[in-house]
Amino acid sequence: MSAKPPTPPAEIRALTEARLTFGRRGSAVDTAGALAFALDHARARAAVEAELDLPTLAAALDRMGLAHRVVTSAAGDRSGFIRRPDLGRRLREDGAATLAGLGPVDVALVLGDGLSATAVALNGAAFVADLAARLDRMCLRLSPVILARQARVALGDKIALALQATTVVMALGERPGLSAADSLGVYITHLPRPDTADSGRNCISNIREAGLPVTEAAGQAAQLIAAMRASGQSGVALSRALASGALPPARP
Amino acid sequence: MPYRIDLNATRYSFPSLKVLLARASPERSGDALAGLAADGPLRRIAAQHVLADVPLSDFLSDVMEVDGDGVTALIAGQHDRTAFAPVAALTVGGFRDWLLDPATTGADIAGLAWGLTPEMVAAVSKIMRAQDLIAVAAKVEVVTRFRSTLGLKGRLSTRNQPNHPTDDSQGIALSALDGLLMGAGDAVIGVNPATDSLPDYIRICEVLDAIRSQLAIPTQTCCLGHVTTALAAMEAGAPVDLVFQSVAGSDKANAGFGVTLATLDEAAEAVAALGRAPKGANLMYFETGQGAALSADAHHGMDQQTMEARAYAVARRYRPLLVNTVVGFIGPEYLADGKQITRAGLEDHFCGKLLGLPMGVDVCYTNHAWADQDDLDILLTALAAAGVNFVITVPGGDDIMLNYQSLSFHDASYIRRTLGKPPAPEFAEWIAANGIGTPGVTLPTLDAALGQLRLPAA
Structure with missing residues (x-):
């Protein structure tokens, strides 16, 4: 059993999360350090490999009184999803039937696995419920929560088009880092098209217990949606307009 | 001209050199994503058989077949027929045999550099094994x-990469010091900025310059922001040692990076005019990576490894100090797993060296690739055997800004001890003079080392 690595001084920990060396220099990483790294990587890999836990998500949404549907991208499974991002951006053929008759709506709410179903399991349902309540108060018509398997960000555009939604919120797991495997990212797009460029979206990232709290993220998302619907634009154009003060700050 | 072969009573045809190169490429996810890969192992090997018989001189025509591409024009303009003469009559297969002939020296190969085109070196690499x-x-x-002095035989240099998620000056300094206390940073101390604002770029340059000058380290520093930011920073008088830019193998891909050859020309001139380096020094730093062109939809139907080699034509125009492929960084949709990353790392290093570049590698992977620390160890060991100029190192192997795993300062110590690879001679003297790595010498703690630095105000 190796000794515990020396604890970094608190003032250094406040400055950086980097894996600095505080003990002896000049040898290999000690056993405790090597195994700690391996555990962090295993956590990240587990998050990437995880599938959406549909029964648990459905039960959580039922409790919150939110309707839901399930769609799958053309990627089919995790391995195909990782290797073929193009397929993760398209709906599988049966998607149109699943979504038929649910629109038109103002805002499509989508919860996708992305690169970390772990993030969705921890905070996905809470985020969409919080956001849905805020959008309800803004008198917007919402879609059921669409649970999207093997989903990349742009799958949200295809879902929105099928729902005739003017704004789409795609919340999904971000690529796990070594220090955090549970970050939820939210991409919001106004007037989505089949070929929306990334510059047409606004993003809120790092939503997790040790990062941006769910309530704060939902508040930011609601403000962005209000600004988008008031100005008719999203993405870089919206950010620029907000930064220049051309738009009044929205108060949902 | 169609390229074809009959193997086991099956005819395999390839309509162009570009298609032949793609089908002959060892398997990787990016070529499958682009729809360019061979549809199975037999067609791949058939293509390699055909490729081996193609004369090198065939590659002097426009292989990419895109009218008006500036990189293609650059490649044609760079070609030196005199340098090419020793191998001008060879086929791709004959070239491989010539390269591997013990009578062929390093000087013979180095002498070819401006006689070879990216497509030639990509072609021969496709029929070469790892060894x-x-x-x-x-x-x-x-x-x-x-x-x-970097790239001397028997030595291995490191980039010390002290990235920080908010570009915090002290956070950057702590990681840089951690590496320096382990002897990392003789190639460069280089930060990828989290933002690309001019004030942050200038501040990062000043922080790194303060560390280098106050500790009298014989190395160079670099903020790896966009080339246009570097131009503005130089204009503002920032201490810029090296100008950095990511580059790729077509005009369209470079446009995706927001860069043109004209901009790079301007930056190369501006950094030379600063006069911070001895005369004749190398002043540019480039990064590349297989899949960069495809991810910008700028590959023009060409396989990702050949596109990568074309990026080296852009890099060598500027006699860079450093070039590295970010091999495992671009993602598993281009290089899926440890096997593909390893192969690509060796290909990129080989192709860069043949084209005369001071080639380094960011030995790395992202968490959604099928790769782990063992894969990094194997690639590092193989690259050290291949004489790689430098590798990238970060604290504990964890880049907390870019969220991927690269080599650690410890990994560099491992390869130095195991294969006997000292750093650059000037830097080796500096670490010896400071007792770094000397048994029995007590080095300062990180907080003490940070306390002794005078960093510019944030």
Whole structure:
């Protein structure tokens, strides 16, 4: 059993999360350090490999009184999803039937696995419920929560088009880092098209217990949606307009 | 001209050299994503058989077949017929045999550099095994200089990469010091900025310059922001040692990076005019990576490894101090797993060296690739055997800004001890003078070392 690595001084920990060396220099990483790294990587890999836990998500949404549907991208499974991002951006053929008759709506709410179903399991349902309540108060018509398997960000555009939604919120797991495997990212797009460029979206990232709290993220998302619907634009154009003060700050 | 072969009573045809190169590429996810890969192992090997018989001179025509591409024009303009003469009559297969012939020296190969085109070196790499890529690259020495001399035979340099998620000056300094206390940073101390604002770029340059000058380290520093930001920072008088830019193998891909050859020309001139380096020093730093062109939809139907080699034509125009492929960083949709990353790392190093570049590698992976620390160890060991100029190192192997795993400072110590690879001679003297790595010498703690630095105000 190796000794515990020396604890970094608190003032250094406040400055950086980097894996600095505080003990002896000049040898290999000690056993405790090597195994700690391996555990962090295993956590990240587990998050990437995880599938959406549909029964648990459905039960959580039922409790919150939110309707839901399930769609799958053309990627089919995790391995195909990782290797073929193009397929993760398209709906599988049966998607149109699943979504038929649910629109038109103002805002499509989508919860996708992305690169970390772990993030969705921890905070996905809470985020969409919080956001849905805020959008309800803004008198917007919402879609059921669409649970999207093997989903990349742009799958949200295809879902929105099928729902005739003017704004789409795609919340999904971000690529796990070594220090955090549970970050939820939210991409919001106004007037989505089949070929929306990334510059047409606004993003809120790092939503997790040790990062941006769910309530704060939902508040930011609601403000962005209000600004988008008031100005008719999203993405870089919206950010620029907000930064220049051309738009009044929205108060949902 | 169609390329074809009959193997086991099956005819395999390839309509163009571009298609032949793609089908002959060892398997990787990016070529499958682009719809360019061979549809199975037999067609792949059939393509390699055909490719081996193609004369090198065939590659002097426009292989990419895109009218008006500036990189294609650059490649044609760079070609030196006199340098090409020793191998001008060879086929791709004959070229492989020539490279591997013990009578062929490193100087012979280095002398070819401006006679070879990216497509030629990509072609020969496709019919070479890992040991071939290692054996040939190990013969070639590409030496560059600024405050340290890099690429000397038997040595291995490191980039110390002290990235920080908010570009915090003290956070950057702590990681840089951690590496320096382990002897990392003779190639460069280089930060990828989290933002690309001019004030942050200038501040990062000043922080790194303060560390280098106050500790009298014989190395160079770099903020890896966009080339246009570097131009503005130089204009503002920032201490810029090296100008950095990511580059790729077509005009369209470079446009995706927001860069043109004209901008790079301007930056190369501006950094030379600063006069911070001895005369004749190398002043540019480039990063590349297989899949960069495809991810910008700018690959023009060409396989990702050949596109990568074309990026080296852009890099070598500027006699850079450093070039590295970010091999495992671009993602598993381009290089799926440890096997593909390893192969690509060796290919990129080989192709860069043959084209005369001071080639380094960011030995790395992202968490959604099928790769782990073992894969990094194997690639590092193979690259050290191949004589790689430098590798990238970060604290504990964890880049907390870019969220991927690269080599750690410890990994560099491992390869130095195991294969006997000292750093650049000037830097080796500096670490010896400071007792770094000397048994019995007590080094300062990180907080003490940070306390002694005078960093510019945030």
